[in-house]
């Protein structure tokens with residue numbers, strides 16, 4: 001049994017967490033913000049009670065389905081995205097994490113809404129201990145990332161849009177600006193996570209996301225200084 005009073009969350013003693021989880025189970029979307037305020041504020045801070053809640057979240061997810069289940073998986077995914085790769089929690093909680101991973105894998109195939117799909121895909125990666133990409137895939141859905149040029153340091157917009165894929169150093173939404181085209185990975189260059197994300201999103205029918213993945217892992221050119229660079233390397237460096 002978890003000794004909740006010995007643990008803390010964002011608001012102090014975790015005594016009240018079991019009751020909070022009961023309320024979350026009854027109404028995941030309604031209690032989501034309350035749960036996150038206690039266990040994962042700003043979606044980037046965790047406490048001992050956050051990880052202690054994972055077995056219960058796995059249990060709730062197992063006994064729910066559809067949108068209900070997705071909220072539970074996203075809560076657990078937010079918590080796990082705060083655990084560094086190789087953290088002890090992956091071994092200590094391997095059983096509930098395996099359940100959460102399997103349910104997320106299954107939910108992805110049943111989630112047509114692209115925004116929710118990408119959030120769940122990040123959760124899937126968080127249960128595997130993949131860092132950075134468990135919180136940096138949203139740009140594939142919004143169509144935009146911001147990075148720094150590795151040479152001149154200027155802030156760049158990397159646009160992975162439905163109509164156009166380019167880099168720009170000025171706000172392209174306000175006026176005509178100089179744009180340099182992005183160079184996506186060729187199919188024979190795709191490997192590792194890039195290939196897996198491309199193939200998985202395609203198989204799940206998320207074709208807009210799938211089409212963007214080779215650009216995310218491809219190359220861009222700084223419109224200001226002409227330096228070519230790897231888009232994903234710059235995203236990783238900004239988040240380290």
Ligand SMILES: [Zn+2]
Pocket residue numbers: 149150151152153154222223224225226227
């Ligand atoms: Zn530059």
